[in-house]
Amino acid sequence: MARMKFLCDADRCIECNACVTACKNEHEVPWGINRRRVVTIDDGKPGERSVSMACMHCTDAPCAAVCPVNCFYTTADGVVLHSKDLCIGCGYCFYACPFGAPQYPKIGNFGSRGKMDKCTYCAGGPEADGSKEEYEKYGANRLAEGKLPLCAEMCSTKSLLAGDGEIIAQIYKERVMKRGYGSGAWGWKTAYRETIES
Amino acid sequence: MACETRNYLEEFMVSSARSIYLAVGALAFLLILTASAPSVAQQDRINPTASSVREQQLLQEFDRIQGRVSIPDQRSSVLMQPAGREWREFRTVALRWVGGIAIVGMLAVLVIFYLTRGMVRLESGRSGRTIVRFTAFERFVHWMTATCFIVLAVSGLNITFGRPLLLPLIGHGAFSEWSQWAKYAHNYLSFPFTIGVVLIFLMWIAGNIPNKVDVDWLKRGGGIVGHDHPPSYRFNAGQKAIYWIVVIGGGLVAATGYELMFPFYLSGIEGMQLAQMVHAIVAVLFVAVMLAHIYIGTIGMEGAFEAMGSGTVDVNWAREHHSLWLEEENARAEANARPGPAVTAAE
Numbered sequence: 001m002a003r004m005k006f007l008c009d010a011d012r013c014i015e016c017n018a019c020v021t022a023c024k025n026e027h028e029v030p031w032g033i034n035r036r037r038v039v040t041i042d043d044g045k046p047g048e049r050s051v052s053m054a055c056m057h058c059t060d061a062p063c064a065a066v067c068p069v070n071c072f073y074t075t076a077d078g079v080v081l082h083s084k085d086l087c088i089g090c091g092y093c094f095y096a097c098p099f100g101a102p103q104y105p106k107i108g109n110f111g112s113r114g115k116m117d118k119c120t121y122c123a124g125g126p127e128a129d130g131s132k133e134e135y136e137k138y139g140a141n142r143l144a145e146g147k148l149p150l151c152a153e154m155c156s157t158k159s160l161l162a163g164d165g166e167i168i169a170q171i172y173k174e175r176v177m178k179r180g181y182g183s184g185a186w187g188w189k190t191a192y193r194e195t196i197e198s
Numbered sequence: 199m200a201c202e203t204r205n206y207l208e209e210f211m212v213s214s215a216r217s218i219y220l221a222v223g224a225l226a227f228l229l230i231l232t233a234s235a236p237s238v239a240q241q242d243r244i245n246p247t248a249s250s251v252r253e254q255q256l257l258q259e260f261d262r263i264q265g266r267v268s269i270p271d272q273r274s275s276v277l278m279q280p281a282g283r284e285w286r287e288f289r290t291v292a293l294r295w296v297g298g299i300a301i302v303g304m305l306a307v308l309v310i311f312y313l314t315r316g317m318v319r320l321e322s323g324r325s326g327r328t329i330v331r332f333t334a335f336e337r338f339v340h341w342m343t344a345t346c347f348i349v350l351a352v353s354g355l356n357i358t359f360g361r362p363l364l365l366p367l368i369g370h371g372a373f374s375e376w377s378q379w380a381k382y383a384h385n386y387l388s389f390p391f392t393i394g395v396v397l398i399f400l401m402w403i404a405g406n407i408p409n410k411v412d413v414d415w416l417k418r419g420g421g422i423v424g425h426d427h428p429p430s431y432r433f434n435a436g437q438k439a440i441y442w443i444v445v446i447g448g449g450l451v452a453a454t455g456y457e458l459m460f461p462f463y464l465s466g467i468e469g470m471q472l473a474q475m476v477h478a479i480v481a482v483l484f485v486a487v488m489l490a491h492i493y494i495g496t497i498g499m500e501g502a503f504e505a506m507g508s509g510t511v512d513v514n515w516a517r518e519h520h521s522l523w524l525e526e527e528n529a530r531a532e533a534n535a536r537p538g539p540a541v542t543a544a545e
Contacts, residue, residue, distance in 0.1 A: 011247060017268060034269055039277040041265035047250040051265075053277055062286045068357045069374045070365060086374040088381050090357065091461065092289070095471050096282040100274055181247040189254070190280045 002164035003078040004121055004143075005192065006152065007172055008052045010183050012159035015040055015050035019151035019160055023054070026122070026150045027139025033103045035119040036151050049183055052151070052160045055080065055101035055119035056191035063093035063102060077143065078165075079121040084137045089113040098190045121162070122149040169196050253278075262468070273462055285471040289478075293358055297482035301355075304486040308493045318422065318499040320515055328510040329527060336401060337509055343394030343444075346387045351485045353380035358478065388455055395448035398441070405432040406441040411522065432523040440491050447484045451477055 015038050023029065023036045036054035057080045064072035064080065071086035093116060094102040104113035124141030127134035134141060142150060152162030161168040173196060176182035185196045256263045262279035332340070356364065356377060365373045412435035418428040420436050433441065454477035457464045495502050501515035516524040
């Protein structure tokens, strides 16, 4: 089985936000929630970089470790998913996540947050693959159809890579070797405790 | 036509030979140039990352990376904050140890104490006469706060200890259902609890300022270990400690709890991590202290529970545990309703 990861080649990201839009549309993500976003660091200054960020599907995921009801699970592909039926909306995963991935629909005040929502790596949830219930809670399950996450698939500059960690790391390494530079695989050290030598 | 063509061809060959000489010359010149100044040529090669922002450097400098986003949710502009890792260690390891030791340790101490010392008896027996210790309003506030506290404590401990202890016993579905209701109870009952803490602070502040009598009381161990009865006003040093723990601890859990209940109103994630740590540590210690409070108010001391139950205590109980308070009350009663009995007879 593959170990699915995301890799954003920040030297290629042009902050077009197509990944953000694709994600919102593909999964009909509720208003106010962004499973993916593009952050521009040092905007307007020399050396600025844009990074497309979502749930990184961490190795030994902190969200899963701190969840009081243990609603997270890791698929055979290394994708970190959760059950909205078990989630109590306590907000703990959101304190623990290094990437700001977990979000809550604002269905009421006084801490009665709705069920947590985050990137599913286009892999749905615990319901039957491609079922109506799965789509309503988690969005499309492209992985079950043999497709990769849409954000990366439609990235115009192929900055955002999704796929087996070793393969996308190899692609990135080759790019860096060929063009002679690379600002590194953002978030990899935090998420996977490894970096890609460049 | 053929002759003309040949002329053109000859001309072309001559001119191209010239240009080849020129090109070779230029190339040689360039070669000499590059050979003499290799550093200049290397600098011309583009490396856009030479001056670009770097992840590890930014993380070392600020402990988190923030930028700009073009979506409306400006809070998502924080790209990375690995500090959650320390918070995770606190939650999954440190807090469970601190809470476990504090609560199980306190229970163990209380059991051992009960087995060795037993219930603190009324040494002079019951007089049959009672005196009002807590008014109906005081008892209402106490029990409102106490009820909320127990629900808050159980639902809070569930968040920390439920997953390892209760979840394996009742299964995922039932545990999530219970935890969901516990979370609602925790959130909503925080409001009457906070009101209770504020009222406790206001209505009992007068009797809870530490004074010299407390020093003597503490030196004599509160009379708990032996069979001593050090004098005390309305509240002894132990009760004053409970009072200040409730006021300060309750204030802290309320403040940090509301910070967590209303995310981003007061702080970002790092502030909420800190708030959760303060909330949880104060709460588990609070629970441990309250176990001792419940013990001494029920099976730990004869005649103590009725103070908060019916609101009246036996005069002998008051004499043994709050002698100076009884004198004060008697003096006041005499001043108010002279001539008359100092204390009312029990019905």
